[in-house]
Amino acid sequence: MGTSSVAVPARGRRGSELWARLLASPWLLLAPAAIALAAVAAYPLIYGVRASFHAYRYGRDVGSAGLENYRAIFEDHTFWTALGTTAKYVALAVSIETLLGLGLALLVASQLRFSRFIRVSLVLPMTVAPVVVGVIWRLMYASDIGVVNPLFSALGLGKPNVLANPGSAFLGVVAVDVWEWTPLLFLIILAGLQSLPQEPIEAARVDGAGPVRVFFDHTLPLLRPVLMVAVVLRLIDAVGTFDQIFVLTKGGPGTATQLISTYSYNTAFQFTQYGRGMAMVVSLLVLVLLLTIVAIKLMRNAAARTSS
Amino acid sequence: MDVRYERASKSFGSTQALAPLDLTVPDGKFLAMLGPSGCGKTTALRLLAGLEQPTSGRIYIGDRDVTRLEPRHRDVAMVFQSYALYPHKSVAENIAYPLRLRRSAAAERDERVRRVAELLGIGGLLGRMPRELSGGQRQRVALARAIVRRPHAFLMDEPLSNLDAQLRLQMRVEIKRLQRELGVTTLYVTHDQIEAMTMADLIAVMRDGALQQLATPAELYERPANLFVARFCGSPPMNVLDGAVEDGSFRHPTGSIPLPGAEIRGPVKLGFRPEHAEVTDHGAPDSLAGEIYVVEPLGNETLVTVRLEDELLNIRAHAGFDRPVGERCAVRPAEGRVHLFDKDSGEALAKPGERGASSAGHAATAGI
Numbered sequence: 001m002g003t004s005s006v007a008v009p010a011r012g013r014r015g016s017e018l019w020a021r022l023l024a025s026p027w028l029l030l031a032p033a034a035i036a037l038a039a040v041a042a043y044p045l046i047y048g049v050r051a052s053f054h055a056y057r058y059g060r061d062v063g064s065a066g067l068e069n070y071r072a073i074f075e076d077h078t079f080w081t082a083l084g085t086t087a088k089y090v091a092l093a094v095s096i097e098t099l100l101g102l103g104l105a106l107l108v109a110s111q112l113r114f115s116r117f118i119r120v121s122l123v124l125p126m127t128v129a130p131v132v133v134g135v136i137w138r139l140m141y142a143s144d145i146g147v148v149n150p151l152f153s154a155l156g157l158g159k160p161n162v163l164a165n166p167g168s169a170f171l172g173v174v175a176v177d178v179w180e181w182t183p184l185l186f187l188i189i190l191a192g193l194q195s196l197p198q199e200p201i202e203a204a205r206v207d208g209a210g211p212v213r214v215f216f217d218h219t220l221p222l223l224r225p226v227l228m229v230a231v232v233l234r235l236i237d238a239v240g241t242f243d244q245i246f247v248l249t250k251g252g253p254g255t256a257t258q259l260i261s262t263y264s265y266n267t268a269f270q271f272t273q274y275g276r277g278m279a280m281v282v283s284l285l286v287l288v289l290l291l292t293i294v295a296i297k298l299m300r301n302a303a304a305r306t307s308s
Numbered sequence: 309m310d311v312r313y314e315r316a317s318k319s320f321g322s323t324q325a326l327a328p329l330d331l332t333v334p335d336g337k338f339l340a341m342l343g344p345s346g347c348g349k350t351t352a353l354r355l356l357a358g359l360e361q362p363t364s365g366r367i368y369i370g371d372r373d374v375t376r377l378e379p380r381h382r383d384v385a386m387v388f389q390s391y392a393l394y395p396h397k398s399v400a401e402n403i404a405y406p407l408r409l410r411r412s413a414a415a416e417r418d419e420r421v422r423r424v425a426e427l428l429g430i431g432g433l434l435g436r437m438p439r440e441l442s443g444g445q446r447q448r449v450a451l452a453r454a455i456v457r458r459p460h461a462f463l464m465d466e467p468l469s470n471l472d473a474q475l476r477l478q479m480r481v482e483i484k485r486l487q488r489e490l491g492v493t494t495l496y497v498t499h500d501q502i503e504a505m506t507m508a509d510l511i512a513v514m515r516d517g518a519l520q521q522l523a524t525p526a527e528l529y530e531r532p533a534n535l536f537v538a539r540f541c542g543s544p545p546m547n548v549l550d551g552a553v554e555d556g557s558f559r560h561p562t563g564s565i566p567l568p569g570a571e572i573r574g575p576v577k578l579g580f581r582p583e584h585a586e587v588t589d590h591g592a593p594d595s596l597a598g599e600i601y602v603v604e605p606l607g608n609e610t611l612v613t614v615r616l617e618d619e620l621l622n623i624r625a626h627a628g629f630d631r632p633v634g635e636r637c638a639v640r641p642a643e644g645r646v647h648l649f650d651k652d653s654g655e656a657l658a659k660p661g662e663r664g665a666s667s668a669g670h671a672a673t674a675g676i
Contacts, residue, residue, distance in 0.1 A: 199392030205379040206357050206386040206463075207453070208409040217405075221396040 052278035059272040069279035079280060081255055082263040086284075089170070089259060090238045093177040098231055100178065101185030106215075108186075109193040119190075122183045130180065134247030137176045138163070141248070166256035169249055173257050176244050181237075185230050192226030193219070228299040232292060239288050260284045309370035309460040310335045311356060311493055316365035316375075318351050325351040327518040328365055333461075333510070336491045338484070340504035342540070343514035349497045352514070353463050356495065358382050369460050380409075385454035386463040389470065391446045393438040393453075399425075400434040403452045410457070424452045428482075444475045451483070455490060462487070462494040468503065480507060501541045505529070513537045535654035538579050538647060544611065544622040546579045549596075550651070558646070562616045563596040565641055570648075572657060577649040582622040584645035587612055587631070588638050595638035596621075600631050614639050 022028060055065035073079045104122065108115040125133070140146045141162045149159045162172040196219065204214050220227075242261040245251065251258035251266065260280055268277025315328040326348040333339040341349035354360040356367060358379035366375045374382045385406070394402050400421055407417045425431045428448045438446060447467065454462055467483070468476045484507045487494050498504050504511045505525045513520040513528070513536070521533035532538035532546075539545045551560040552575045558565045565578070588595055598616035610629035614621045614637060621639055631637065648657040 197390075197392075197395075199388050199390050200394050202357075202359050202379075203386065203388060203392035203453075204394070204405070205359065206382075206384060207406040208380040208383075210378070210380055213409065218394060218396075 048278045049282055051274050052282045054275050056274045065275055069275040072276055073279050082258045082260050086259045093174045094234050094238055096178050097182045097185050100182045101189050104186045105190040105193050108190055122186055125180045126183045130243035131247055133180050134244040138248050141172060163249055166253050169253055169256050173245055173248055188230040192223050196222050232295045236288055309493060311461050312368040314366045316355055316362045316367050318355060318360060319363045324517055329519055331512060333493055335493055337509045338487050338494045339510045340496045340498055340508035341512045341514055342498055342501060342504040344499055347514040348517035349514045350465055353465055353495055353497050357384055357386050357463050383459050384461045384463055385459040387450045387454050387467045389466040391450040393446055393449055395438050399436050399449050402449055403456050406457050420456055424456045428452050443470055462492050464496045466498055533656050535649045542581055544582050546581050547621045548577050548579045551578055560596055566594055575651045577651055579647040580641040580645055583624040585623050585639050585641045587623055587625055588640050590636040590638050592638045595640040597638050600633050600635045600637055
């Protein structure tokens with residue numbers, strides 16, 4: 001944008017100077033992004049919070065409901081189940097992703113052969129849109145044309161029909177999340193590993209530490225701040241998982257894969273209980289906010305302890 | 309235990325960091341590896357620690373071939389230039405770490421940590437974290453971590469280079485005393501010739517990955533094996549003049565210096581140290597004519613720079629030296645204190661009146 005002032009034709013020096021000043025003004029440059037952000041983030045958020053305090057009948061706003069929506073979800077057994085499932089889903093997916101990401105990053109950082117190839121191929125899943133990821137995996141899980149069933153039976157493990165049974169469906173959606181998001185953790189952790197100071201690790205090796213001791217005594221503690229950032233980022237993101245679940249199972253079978261995101265979607269848009277759906281989302285938002293604040297506080301402490 | 313490099317070399321890709329090195333450090337001795345940065349001295353140290361694998365050759369600690377051993381199986385202790393303290397561990401935990409890895413009893417461990425900390429004057433810092441320490445204190449912690457156990461060898465990689473001048477002087481003395489007390493074979497890497505000269509029993513001068521000379525400090529000073537060693541050791545460095553030997557005298561455009569007993573003839577480089585020459589009156593016999601260029605009084609002595617045509621010579625003079633800048637004068641090297649070097653290779657030639665001086669440096673270890 002700044003360069004367009006050059007293109008202004010001879011409209012008099014004063015005019016072009018004014019243009020240049022106007023175009024160079026930071027507020028003007030920020031305005032489009034700020035407006036876009038307000039439109040897609042701030043407005044829906046405010047609208048959603050407001051909606052959670054209103055009552056809806058047949059999809060129409062019929063006035064303020066006070067805390068009625070919150071009371072309703074508090075007494076809604078399914079809401080608590082969905083909250084529990086969300087917690088389980090996030091905990092399981094993020095721990096597997098962290099461990100896998102850490103393991104892969106350690107392998108690549110130790111100058112494994114083909115590490116460039118591994119790096120590129122690991123990043124690919126992140127570039128695929130979540131809905132598409134869901135579709136791809138639904139095809140793979142499909143009982144008739146999928147690859148998962150033949151693969152399992154070839155290994156003599158029978159035909160799992162992953163998405164048809166409550167237990168395996170839950171693991172199935174977790175597996176999809178792991179497939180898509182392990183690369184993110186891998187990349188962040190790899191960057192962290194490569195920026196670790198080498199001398200303390202070399203000192204430990206000379207002092208008598210083997211690879212395992214070096215990892216647990218030094219690499220892991222030194223890596224902790226980076227690890228915390230990566231995990232918190234992923235946690236926040238995982239809580240809002242919707243696309244893949246919606247495409248794969250729509251929360252089923254039963255409520256086996258019903259997360260707050262899908263349950264609130266159903267409540268709001270299938271049963272037109274906009275207020276109650278919004279109350280669920282807002283509750284979740286507050287919960288995540290609190291968890292994040294605690295996590296950041298923990299991170300600050302950890303960082304303060306190790307920084308030199 | 310003695311430490312031995314046998315034709316040990318190291319290349320990184322196509323760059324040779326260390327040419328095949330043959331070097332023995334006798335048991336209990338303090339060897340300084342001295343050279344400018346990039347001369348291969350740190351690489352040699354890291355090969356011994358096991359942090360790098362030699363491209364060829366072997367390394368022995370005592371009778372044990374450690375060439376392919378992991379660092380932890382070599383039982384050496386290393387002090388890094390950056391101290392390499394464990395940032396997430398307290399001072400006490402840092403010092404205790406090597407003992408902890410050797411599963412020593414907790415009570416004994418605490419006792420040894422306390423003793424070592426007191427020895428180095430950091431007894432009051434045991435509960436602190438490394439980031440709360442000054443550079444000198446970190447240096448002491450790193451040293452304490454090395455001496456808390458009795459390794460086969462101490463490896464020190466420029467341990468004093470990050471300290472201020474005052475502290476460096478103090479630590480130099482302490483490390484030297486500690487090494488003598490503990491009697492552990494020590495390899496000490498430095499680019500500071502004063503550190504090497506003052507602390508070491510033996511000095512290995514390195515350049516471009518190759519060993520130039522291995523000798524005692526006195527030997528190195530008296531009989532440098534080549535021009536590089538001659539100019540690198542000593543401050544200010546040795547004066548070197550181009551000229552030729554004819555009829556038992558060194559001829560230079562500004563004068564001639566008698567070389568009694570010189571057997572060679574033809575072009576050479578002549579070197580003499582600043583302390584082995586005097587500034588005399590213009591026209592004095594056996595001297596080189598020039599003029600006073602700069603006079604720097606240091607209190608205990610005076611550094612005089614004399615200009616001969618287009619060359620500058622450094623001369624150490626007595627404290628009261630007082631000649632005005634620009635005055636015509638002459639420089640007379642002390643008899644028997646000049647060194648001759650080959651004009652092209654820079655190798656030392658037999659000192660006037662001596663035989664085989666150039667090989668004396670390499671043979672010096674035999675006397676240790």
